[in-house]
Amino acid sequence: MRILGDLLSPSYWSVRTRVTAxxxxxxxLLLIVGVTLFYQALRGTVYRGLHDRGTLVVTDLATLVRETDLRGSIRVEDPGYPLLQVLDGQGNVLAASESLHGRGPLKVPVSPVAGRPEYHTLRFQGLADFYFVTERVDTRFGTRMVYAGAPITTFTRYRPVFISLLIVTVLVAASVVGWIVSLSVRRALRPVRVMSAEMAEITGGADRRVTVPEPNDEVSELADSVNVMLNRLEDVLARQRAFVADVSHELRSPLTGLRTQLEAALEQPEDEDWPAVARAALADADRLQAIVSDMLLLAKLGAGVHVARERVDLGELVRAEVSRRPRRVPVEVAADEGVTARVTEAHLVRLLTNLLDNAERHAESRIWVSVSADGPEAVLEVRDDGAGIAPEDRERIFWRFHRLAEGRERDRGGTGLGLTISRDIARAHGGTLVAADSDQGARFVLRIPREGA
Structure with missing residues (x-):
């Protein structure tokens, strides 16, 4: 019984079945309402015609009764109303049409108020339904009650057939609509089935995409969204593979050096300078720790981990960071007042420190740092007077572990991740970081949304 109940529950139906149902x-429901209204309108039309014609017949008969003391036979003027009868105040038959000769008085209610017709539908002598119009008439001959009756056998005789036809029409129309809707939904969902089959065939290493159907509608928008999602997933997988490859490559060198040093020292321990071995091992351990810390920060930035942000005055932040420790060359700061942004202060300090460290490695005599507002953006520039960066290398320097030859010569202990982290921090704040053109040396330009712009 539970299985049957599940099958009857709409939540277990397919989209096609639910939409069709x-x-x-x-x-x-609309057809039932329409058919019901149609039947009532048809019935109302029939009875409205009987009402109007019956009123005319009774009015003519009442006029005749007022003018003459009508007795005997009554001539039928309207063939639709063959039953005519006149009774006196005691209920005795005074006159009747040919159809009612020899029959007793009609048992049809009459209004107690003269001149007010009444309308009734009843089965006459158990044979058929008749529509009667009655009226009480006050004459100089006394009170008279006039009756006019019309058979409605045609309407009542075919009413069951007519109702049956209407029911069949509703069932057939509903079936046709259900069939059309089912086919339409099946056709509309065909691209979704194709997409589902294509997605089932896509594996972690595949670069396939789902087919975008025509025309441009909601299904094609869904296909575009799926392809965007697949692109993002592919980018995440590429980042993950690159992360693993980079970590494996960069950790292998210091680990190998550390192991080699220790193994060499252990071969002749009595002749080894153990303080020097310890210092070399500590240097390798520091480099390992720096690489791991940088890689973890890159992983957090790439994963979009939410970090609280606060309103920071960029000019004050730059001046505080520049004055925090002395550097090899002087650093000049030119910061406009009131340039603020909502940032993660620790991350922005890391970005600025990376840019200052990079500038310090390459500068000949001076470093310049500026903060300004440019429309809705806050702009931070770090410039040095070194050899500069070749145009073809201005994007490569942001690659992970990519270091130019000059950088490796000037700083052999770096991780090669500083500029990569800096650009990811800029992107995480909705901004950009680029190596821009400069008349002398390297010029890095950070742009992030300015608060209150």
Whole structure:
């Protein structure tokens, strides 16, 4: 019973079945309402015609009764109303049409108020339904009650057939609508089935994409969204593979050096300068720790980990960081007042420190740092008077572990991740970091959204 209940529950139906069932149900209800209104309108039309004609017949008969003391036979003027009868105040038959000769008085209610017709539908002598119009008439001959009756056998005789036809029409129309809706939904969902099959065939290493159907509608938008998601997943996988490869490569060198030093020292321990071995091992350990810390920060930035942000005056931050420790060359600061942004202060300090350290390695005699506002953006520039960066290398320097020959000569202990981390920090704040053109030396330009712009 539970399985049957699950099958009957709409939550277990397919989208096609649910849409078809809902559309068919709605159309069926609308057809039932429409057929009911149509039947009532038809019935109202029939009875309205009987009402109007019966009123005329009774009015003519009442006029005749007022003018003459009508007795005997009554001539039928309207063939649709063959039953005519006149009774006196005691209920005795005074006159009747040919159809009612020899029959007793009609048992149809009459209004107690003269001149007010009444309308009734009843089965006459158990044979058929008749529509009667009655009226009480006050004459100089006394009170008279006039009756006019019309058979409605045609309407009542074919009413069951007519109702059956209407029911069949509703069922057939609902079935046709359900069939059309089912086919339409199946056709509309065909691209979704194709996408589902294509996605099932996509593996972690595949670069396939789902087919974008025509025309440009919601399904094609879904396909575009799926392809965007697959592009992002591929980018994440590429980042993950690059991360693993970079970590493996960069950690191998200091670990190998550390192991080699220790193994060499252990071969002749009595002749080894152990303080020097310890210092070399500590240097390698420091480089390992720096690489691991930088890689963890890159992983957090790439994963979009949410970090609290606060309002920071960039000019004050630059002046504080520049004055925090002396550097090999002087650093000049030109910062406009009131240039603020909502940032993670620790991350922005790391970005500025990386740029200052990079400038210090390459500068000949001076470093310049500026902070300004440019429309809705806050702009921070770090410039040195060194050899500069060749145009073809201005993007490569932001690659992970990529170091130019001059940089390796000037600083052999670096990780090669400083500029990569700096650009990721800029992107995490909705900004950009580029190596821009400069008349002399290297010029790095950071742009991030300015608060209140």
């Amino acid at each position: 809902a559309a068919t149900l709605i159309v069926t």
